[in-house]
Every structure is written in structure tokens, then in C-alpha cells.
Amino acid sequence: MGNDSWRRDRIGSALKGQNPMVLTQMRSGFAVIGDTQFLPGYSLLLPNDHIGSLEELDFQKRGHYLLDASLLGEAVLTVCQARRVNYSIYGNTDAFLHTHIFPRYNSEPVERISRPVWDYPKDRWTDLTYAFDEKVHGQLKMAIKEEVERLMKIAY
Template sequence: MQRGINEDWRKDRITSAHTGENPMVITKMRSGFAAIGDTQFLPGYCVLLPFKEYSSLEELDFKQRSEFLLDMSLIGEAIIKVCNARRVNYSIYGNTDAYLHAHVFPRYNWEPNERLPNPVWQYPVEKWSNSEYQYSDYEHREMRAKLTNTIHLLMEKAY
């Protein structure tokens, strides 16, 4: 992320996505916004934010659910294509940020063997908080652009 940008968008990521103030938004999708993850210790990590706050996936009607889950999978497919990930892990919790959103994590062959069978949440706290692993336009701009383009191509095929 660029230095000097107002961080207020973090307080309400969905509203800030609608107003164009959330700098992490990659693109608008059918069910919400694809956003690059705040941390990039697993390059390509993204989040799918719905257009409005729902407490859970079950609050969506069947059509909305289908669209959300399809969009989540399109983000995952883009990550695999762009980042050459070995697989993608999908997570919907809503425990810390108590609204529906999906984490889309790439997994890589270069990860330590003891990490591969475990959820990414079990990585040490410094991977999540250390500035060296945070998203930066300087370091991640090209990957982000490729993810955006690939998501757009996949949306054209899917919709």
C-alpha cells in the first residue's frame, strides 16, 4: 500500500469499496468486490467482499449464494493461473470481522513442509503483522494487475 493514504477505509471495507476509497479493491464482480489481501506472505492472497454486510452465507438467497461462491472460485482460479500456486484454500469465517467475506489463499510447494497440511491461520503472527509481508504497490503492482486482468477474463467466460 502507498504511504500517506488515509487508513479510514479499513474501518468499513465494504462502504469504502463502494466509494472508491478502499485501495485494496481489484475489481467489482457480480456478488461483490475482489480485493488484494493486506498481507502477501503468500503472494496473491485475496478477499471477496460482498456488496453489503451479511452475517453469514446463509443470509443470501440461493442466487446470491451461487454468485458469491462462483466469484470466490474465479478469484481462486486467477490466483492459480497468475501465481502458479499449487492449490487454493477458501475460508469463510466472520469471527473477527463479523460479516460475510471470503479469504482466498494460494498455497505453494515452497512453503515449509510443516505448514502445508495446516490452515494459513496457523502461520506465526509476524507473517500477518510485519511490514515486510504487507501489500505494497511497489512490490506487488504487477501481480495485482495480472490478477485483475485474469479475473476479468474469467468473468467474461463465466457470466
């Protein structure tokens, strides 16, 4: 993927149009494809600004953010034909607001289905075998983008 400087400030690079993971801009932020794709379609919602937590947003912006997360989740669910979608907002490691959208599949190992994705082995998060690759995942990225944009037209 070449120059990875965008990784140091994912929100700032998205605002500048320099984050290659951006699917589309939403009302409250940016829908982005995940760095790892061991669960195909893994995506995130990044806010329009550097926000520490959900509670820092006023109620209207908070509602917009959570609606956008649900639209991204619905797009991932539809495109990936997943069993369900899990939503995660933590901010413990990366101390800024962002929402993880994880598709969950019936094809996952039975011992993983009832467990949080964070329980997957560390190599799923770090091994380049599972890393996003435009050649491998580009069609999936485009399909999620198109579905998010379709849903935004209905929701807004």
C-alpha cells in the first residue's frame, strides 16, 4: 500500500482525502474498511473530528453518529450476507471515538461463534495474510460503499 503515514492520524487523513481505507463520507464521519479482513467486510466508523468518546457529542450529533454506525452495519450485513453484525465502541487502545462493525458468519469455528472477535488469535490482527488488500478486497470495499450510499439516501 506504499506510504502508510495516514495510519498515524486516520481521521485527519480522511478529512484531507488521504486515507485509502475510506469507503464514503457519512453525515457524522467516515465509513472505512478495516485493516484486517479475516472476517470479510470488517469496517469502522470514524467521526468527522477528533472526539474522545461518544458522550462528548451533543445529543443530536450522537444520534447522527449512532444512525451512521447502524447504516454501515446494515450495509456490511447485506453485502456480506453475514449471520449478524457486532458493534463495538471502546477507545481503550486508540483513545478516540470509533466504532468497529464486525460481520459474524456461520462458517466461523464453532468455538468462536459465541465469543467476541477480540478472542481470535493475535495473528488474525497482525498477519499480512489477513490484511486488507485492494486486489483481493477491492470489490467488497466498493460493494459496501455503494450499499452505504444507497442507505444514506433513504435514511437522510
